[in-house]
Amino acid sequence: MKISTKGRYGTRALLDVALRQNEGLVQLKDIAESQQISLHYLERIVALLVKKGFLTSTRGPAGGVALGRHPADIKISEVISVLEGSMAPVSCVDDPSTCSRAGFCATCDLWGEVKESMEGVLEAVTLQDLVERQQKKLESQPRINTHE
């Protein structure tokens, strides 16, 4: 039941951009450095986030990315959905036709409950919430800061 690096890195990248909103465009290079992610791989992930409108990008010198929507309007469940696909632990939860026993299988129902539960958590948290949580953490531990 692990989440992949795509979802993890992508969430962290969005949070990184959100934390630096007031600094204008953020370069992938800087995100890669502060988040300790390979730049090339980050490009892949950011491309997905740009395509879905979470980020906007500007090419050329002094270019970079910025939030495409207000952080309070970005639910983490949406981000994970884009990067990881459905949170259904088994495919028959989303599409009963993929399993011949779907209609009368007690375990399938249970996996559905697990999915609902996870989604509930991630739908209740926005990028703005993450920003605030992170800022609170940085205040209480001022020495540790990934952005310099």
Place this chain on the structure above:
Amino acid sequence: MKISTKGRYGTRALLDVALRQNEGLVQLKDIAESQQISLHYLERIVALLVKKGFLTSTRGPAGGVALGRHPADIKISEVISVLEGSMAPVSCVDDPSTCSRAGFCATCDLWGEVKESMEGVLEAVTLQDLVERQQKKLESQPRINTHE
């Protein structure tokens, strides 16, 4: 965020055995057939469940497996834990030393909440609960029954 076949097949195998408790020993061959799982692969999975005491096994002719504990005493969270490992979506939730930013990372906390939420669902359901749910389903659809 998918659960692997090990967890899925294992849960279904346990449920299968639980549903046939009154029939004495259940042979892997029969479980494999009714659950449509490769016998060889099922052996692998059952071996784990036997080692952890969820099942007991008897070799030889007319041998098979039986529940090692009362179904009401088997939480599905335990089963998944044995077959899939921790439900933590990222490893730093269980072991902060695996991530240099663990102590001051808002996303890590969020993954922790996801884990708690999933565990909450699976801790609240026992094998006995699954048996009852399944029996209720079979009653309402008497024609469809994997056990003849």
Place this chain on the structure above:
DNA sequence: CTATTGTTGACCTATTTAATCAAGATTATC
């Protein structure tokens, strides 16, 4: 003894993950 059934170690293959590389497109600045 023999047939049946579970056990185990070794092995294998396909898929997914997690990148990497290189060529290309865009644009600010000089």
Place this chain on the structure above:
DNA sequence: GATAATCTTGATTAAATAGGTCAACAATAG
């Protein structure tokens, strides 16, 4: 308009994991 910085994208790849197979073995009822 040349240049350099920056994002974009298709091709490729190495490593890990999932999922499964095989064969030799151990136990035991009859």
